[in-house]
Amino acid sequence: MPEITFWYAIGSTYSYLTVMRLSDVAQTTGLTFHWQPFNVRAIMIEQDNIPFARKPARAAHMWRDIERRAPRYGLSPKLPAPYPLEAFDLANQVAILGVREGWARDYTIATYQRWFEQGQPAGSEPNLSDTLRAIGQDPDRVLPLAQTDDILAAYDKATDDARARGIFGAPSFTVGEELFWGDDRLEDAIDWALK
Amino acid sequence: MPEITFWYAIGSTYSYLTVMRLSDVAQTTGLTFHWQPFNVRAIMIEQDNIPFARKPARAAHMWRDIERRAPRYGLSPKLPAPYPLEAFDLANQVAILGVREGWARDYTIATYQRWFEQGQPAGSEPNLSDTLRAIGQDPDRVLPLAQTDDILAAYDKATDDARARGIFGAPSFTVGEELFWGDDRLEDAIDWALK
Numbered sequence: 001m002p003e004i005t006f007w008y009a010i011g012s013t014y015s016y017l018t019v020m021r022l023s024d025v026a027q028t029t030g031l032t033f034h035w036q037p038f039n040v041r042a043i044m045i046e047q048d049n050i051p052f053a054r055k056p057a058r059a060a061h062m063w064r065d066i067e068r069r070a071p072r073y074g075l076s077p078k079l080p081a082p083y084p085l086e087a088f089d090l091a092n093q094v095a096i097l098g099v100r101e102g103w104a105r106d107y108t109i110a111t112y113q114r115w116f117e118q119g120q121p122a123g124s125e126p127n128l129s130d131t132l133r134a135i136g137q138d139p140d141r142v143l144p145l146a147q148t149d150d151i152l153a154a155y156d157k158a159t160d161d162a163r164a165r166g167i168f169g170a171p172s173f174t175v176g177e178e179l180f181w182g183d184d185r186l187e188d189a190i191d192w193a194l195k
Numbered sequence: 196m197p198e199i200t201f202w203y204a205i206g207s208t209y210s211y212l213t214v215m216r217l218s219d220v221a222q223t224t225g226l227t228f229h230w231q232p233f234n235v236r237a238i239m240i241e242q243d244n245i246p247f248a249r250k251p252a253r254a255a256h257m258w259r260d261i262e263r264r265a266p267r268y269g270l271s272p273k274l275p276a277p278y279p280l281e282a283f284d285l286a287n288q289v290a291i292l293g294v295r296e297g298w299a300r301d302y303t304i305a306t307y308q309r310w311f312e313q314g315q316p317a318g319s320e321p322n323l324s325d326t327l328r329a330i331g332q333d334p335d336r337v338l339p340l341a342q343t344d345d346i347l348a349a350y351d352k353a354t355d356d357a358r359a360r361g362i363f364g365a366p367s368f369t370v371g372e373e374l375f376w377g378d379d380r381l382e383d384a385i386d387w388a389l390k
Contacts, residue, residue: 047250055242057363061376068383168252181256184379188263 002193003032005174007162009040010091010111010122012170013052013062013083017183019112019171021073023105029190035105037095038158040170041088047168053084069183077116089155091123093146094132096155106135197388198227200369202357204235205286205306205317207365208247208257208278212378214307216268218300224385230300232290233353235365236283242363248279264378272311284350286318288341289327291350301330 006022008015026033044050052059063080070077085091091111098104110131114120120127129139145151162172166179173180173189180189201217203210221228239245247254258275265272280286286306293299305326309315315322324334340346357367361374368375368384375384 047252049250049253050243055244055363057242057361058244060361061363061374064374065376065380068387166252166255168250168256179256179259181260185260192263 001030001032002175003034004189004193005034005036007036007038007040007167007170007172007174008108009038009088009170010095010108010115011085011088012040013066013081014183015171016077016081016112016116017066017069017073017075018186019108020075022186023109025186025190029194031190031193035095035099035108036158036162037092037099037104037108037155038162038167038170039089039092039155040162040167042159043163043168049168051169075117078119079116081116082119082121085121085123087121087123087128089123090143090146091128093151093155094123094128094142096158097142097146097151100154103135103137107131107137110134196226197370198229199384199388200229200231202231202233202235202362202365202367202369203303204233204283204365205290205303205310206280206283207235208261208276209378210366211272211276211307211311212261212264212268212270213366213381214303215270217381218304220381220385224389226385226388230290230294230303231353231357232287232294232299232303232350233357233362233365234284234287234350235357235362237354238358238363244363246364270312273314274311276311277314277316280316280318282316282318282323284318285323285338285341288346288350289318289323289337291353292337292341292346295349298330298332302326302332305329 006018008019022033052062066077067079095104095108098107111122111127114127114131115122128143132139132142165174169181171183173186175189175193178192180186180192201213203214217228247257261272262274290299290303293302306317306322309322309326310317327334327337360369364376366378368381370384370388373387375381375387
């Protein structure tokens with residue numbers, strides 16, 4: 001059975017829809033999804049790809065679009081969520097550590113719940129420590145570890161891997177060499193993986 | 196029965212998918228679609244929203260995405276199509292005249308066929324005159340008319356109307372005040388119109 005890599009960054013708004021439904025999708029399809037955080041912000045800045053800042057019409061549509069689509073996945077976000085995130089990198093460095101230790105998915109889901117459903121910015125307190133405690137991780141252990149050179153190097157490597165695959169935004173999905181961008185392409189990625 | 200306005204510009208790549216399938220969609224759903232050309236380029240420049248120029252990763256994904264999605268609508272484009280268009284404004288001014296005279300839809304479909312399936316840039320020769328003749332219009336009558344102050348004013352007014360509705364890209368769909376952006380949101384617009 002082919003596998004799908006889910007490339008995301010905590011800070012991406014549309015990733016909320018994917019993060020919150022992907023576990024159900026994996027169960028329904030029988031596909032394995034690899035959750036891979038990366039620094040989408042760095043890539044977007046490099047490419048002068050700034051979708052919402054100083055683009056009020058696009059930003060307004062994005063929030064409304066998420067609001068319209070959320071109910072089909074049983075989601076009730078409070079929108080707009082705080083955006084952009086001040087602690088973007090720390091939120092994702094913790095996720096990188098979580099990949100290594102096996103709790104990235106739970107951390108990411110719980111982080112987005114607090115961010116999009118309770119209005120607490122991801123990567124900042126109280127979201128950060130409350131999320132870690134809720135998934136059984138000790139913030140006093142995790143937060144220093146997430147800021148080591150080792151984790152920073154792994155974060156950079158994930159970003160380099162994404163860039164090399166032509167990834168320019170989040171969420172993205174890869175099936176082998178095939179790239180799909182956007183929560184709205186998850187079904188296309190699944191079709192590709194299953195065909 | 197509610198109606199849907201289809202806001203498009205000849206020059207938008209994803210509009211190809213919508214243009215080529217919208218007549219079937221109208222028939223299947225029983226909905227009326229108003230084809231409304233406007234100057235999306237002017238709005239995008241105003242908003243510093245430049246999706247593909249100098250963004251090779253985004254552009255590569257866009258062409259591949261269209262290629263992957265086209266077969267589900269029975270389409271076989273030759274990609275990448277020539278892009279961007281040199282004669283963007285003229286192509287759309289003719290469409291504006293076509294709205295007034297009742298042949299905008301036929302003109303737009305035939306233009307996109309030649310552009311995306313035969314590699315002839317829209318708005319330039321031979322696409323422009325061959326398309327007009329194919330839909331029973333005389334280029335010697337149409338082309339001067341499409342460049343009158345009257346048509347330019349109508350083109351500007353359509354663009355002003357789009358901007359006022361929060362439209363920032365093409366294709367877009369409006370159902371009353373509700374805005375949907377992207378060929379991939381056509382089904383959401385239909386669901387909204389029918390609910």
